[in-house]
Amino acid sequence: MQRNWITALQYLSICLMWFFAAGILILIPWLISVAVRWHDALNWTLVISLVMTPVYLTVAGTLTYVFIGLRRGAEPEEPTAPAPGRIE
Amino acid sequence: MNQPVSWGFYIINFVFFIGISHAGTLISAILRLNHAEWRRPITRMAEVITAIVLAIGGLHPIIDLGRPDRILNIFKWGRLQSPLLWDVMSITAYFAASTVYLYLPLIPDIARLRDRGTRPHWLYEFLSWNWHATPRQVHVLSRAMNLLMILVIPIAVSVHTVISYIFAMTLEPGWHSTIFGPYFVAGAIFSGIAALLVVMIVFRKVYHLEGYLKQVHFANLSKLLLAMSAIWFYLTFSEYLTGFFGHEPSELSVMMFKLTGPYAVPFWLMIFLNFIVPVALLSRRATRTIPVILVVSIGIVVGMWLERLIIVVPSLSVPFADFPRHPYWPSLTEISLFAAAVSAFCLGFMIFAKFFPIISIWEIEEGRKAAVLETSERVASYQPDDPRDEEPVGGALAEEAG
Numbered sequence: 001m002q003r004n005w006i007t008a009l010q011y012l013s014i015c016l017m018w019f020f021a022a023g024i025l026i027l028i029p030w031l032i033s034v035a036v037r038w039h040d041a042l043n044w045t046l047v048i049s050l051v052m053t054p055v056y057l058t059v060a061g062t063l064t065y066v067f068i069g070l071r072r073g074a075e076p077e078e079p080t081a082p083a084p085g086r087i088e
Numbered sequence: 089m090n091q092p093v094s095w096g097f098y099i100i101n102f103v104f105f106i107g108i109s110h111a112g113t114l115i116s117a118i119l120r121l122n123h124a125e126w127r128r129p130i131t132r133m134a135e136v137i138t139a140i141v142l143a144i145g146g147l148h149p150i151i152d153l154g155r156p157d158r159i160l161n162i163f164k165w166g167r168l169q170s171p172l173l174w175d176v177m178s179i180t181a182y183f184a185a186s187t188v189y190l191y192l193p194l195i196p197d198i199a200r201l202r203d204r205g206t207r208p209h210w211l212y213e214f215l216s217w218n219w220h221a222t223p224r225q226v227h228v229l230s231r232a233m234n235l236l237m238i239l240v241i242p243i244a245v246s247v248h249t250v251i252s253y254i255f256a257m258t259l260e261p262g263w264h265s266t267i268f269g270p271y272f273v274a275g276a277i278f279s280g281i282a283a284l285l286v287v288m289i290v291f292r293k294v295y296h297l298e299g300y301l302k303q304v305h306f307a308n309l310s311k312l313l314l315a316m317s318a319i320w321f322y323l324t325f326s327e328y329l330t331g332f333f334g335h336e337p338s339e340l341s342v343m344m345f346k347l348t349g350p351y352a353v354p355f356w357l358m359i360f361l362n363f364i365v366p367v368a369l370l371s372r373r374a375t376r377t378i379p380v381i382l383v384v385s386i387g388i389v390v391g392m393w394l395e396r397l398i399i400v401v402p403s404l405s406v407p408f409a410d411f412p413r414h415p416y417w418p419s420l421t422e423i424s425l426f427a428a429a430v431s432a433f434c435l436g437f438m439i440f441a442k443f444f445p446i447i448s449i450w451e452i453e454e455g456r457k458a459a460v461l462e463t464s465e466r467v468a469s470y471q472p473d474d475p476r477d478e479e480p481v482g483g484a485l486a487e488e489a490g
Binding site: 002003005006009010020024027028030031032034035040041044045048049052055056058059062063065066067069070071072073074 | 169188
């Protein structure tokens with residue numbers, strides 16, 4: 001029972017990371033629209049957006065990659081790798 | 089808000105704490121990238137410093153607003169072309185990346201605590217993400233750490249560059265400078281290393297980590313500190329010399345306010361603590377001892393705080409417009425909040441150390457195995473080949489001659 005709760009919490013934590021990244025990715029187009037409405041240095045706004053967007057996507061993507069990779073690669077019965085963190 | 093200097097203690101502390109944050113992720117990532125073997129016992133501490141001080145530093149501009157609810161205006165009407173919003177974006181990205189960069193190398197150690205049945209068990213079960221050190225898991229984690237290691241370095245550099253832009257993008261005398269980006273980044277790394285050394289020495293003493301944090305770690309970091317002190321002084325000298333040589337009245341009045349005016353004491357104390365003391369004490373092997381390194385590092389942390397004061401306040405105390413000069417004195421609330429921020433840092437570090445290993449256990453083990461393997465390979469490379477494996481050269485030659 002507790003294990004199910006922990007698994008659910010783990011999935012929730014990944015969803016929260018994507019929620020955060022999605023929040024930023026929604027905010028950026030909104031701020032671009034504000035710049036358009038106010039005729040306010042749109043080119044700079046676009047440049048900053050292009051720089052910032054991949055950063056958040058990469059961080060969220062890396063965390064998801066690790067989460068899925070560790071779940072798929074889990075073989076608790078017979079661990080074979082010596083390091084890192086192998087329990088002797 | 090009762091005095092004309094609108095950016096005071098809160099912004100000084102913001103720049104100071106964000107600067108300290110460069111201790112961690114940047115130093116840890118650079119050392120990992122260079123395969124510096126001596127890094128292993130210090131990376132975790134450095135990464136924890138980053139995560140904690142970023143959270144503390146990031147709160148200061150919100151306090152500075154006076155009306156924290158106005159932070160919501162960023163989401164409603166933020167101007168993405170403003171350096172202030174670049175700052176929000178870059179610090180958020182840095183905080184996210186450095187927290188993930190702290191967490192990923194922590195997973196094997198969390199799994200170890202889980203397997204030992206350490207309480208609260210659910211916490212370690214939750215955070216270990218099913219880690220059992222299978223080859224696939226090791227491969228996935230190594231790839232992710234390598235990717236983040238490379239990503240985090242430009243983000244860390246960009247964060248302090250963007251903070252410098254808040255000042256440099258204005259036309260304010262004393263702020264409008266092209267070298268503010270590298271100047272801020274160098275200062276941040278400098279103060280970060282000093283803060284890391286203070287934390288290392290304190291933890292070494294309190295937790296008796298003498299077997300892990302050895303003289304070589306302090307010697308190497310203090311040499312790095314000495315190099316950063318020289319770079320910092322060079323950039324400070326360039327910054328002030330160009331300003332002085334130009335002789336522009338507005339620039340000169342701010343400069344004289346710092347050099348001989350009400351801010352002369354913090355200015356010269358900054359030079360003394362950040363350059364004269366480190367060069368005098370760290371350049372000689374005899375004085376490069378742990379107690380001396382602690383004193384020098386504390387001095388540098390104080391000196392770098394004074395540097396932030398010298399950058400932020402005098403330009404606002406000598407207004408560009410036709411207003412009277414007004415030296416800045418912090419209020420009791422500002423001083424109390426600074427003390428609270430320092431206390432929050434100590435508390436955060438102690439809470440982390442209570443639940444998680446402050447030294448990366450698996451990295452130490454990996455280092456030991458790598459050292460044995462490397463030594464045996466190196467010795468084997470210059471030892472004669474084993475005669476049982478191959479036919480002896482002498483024998484073949486004798487046979488041919490015969």
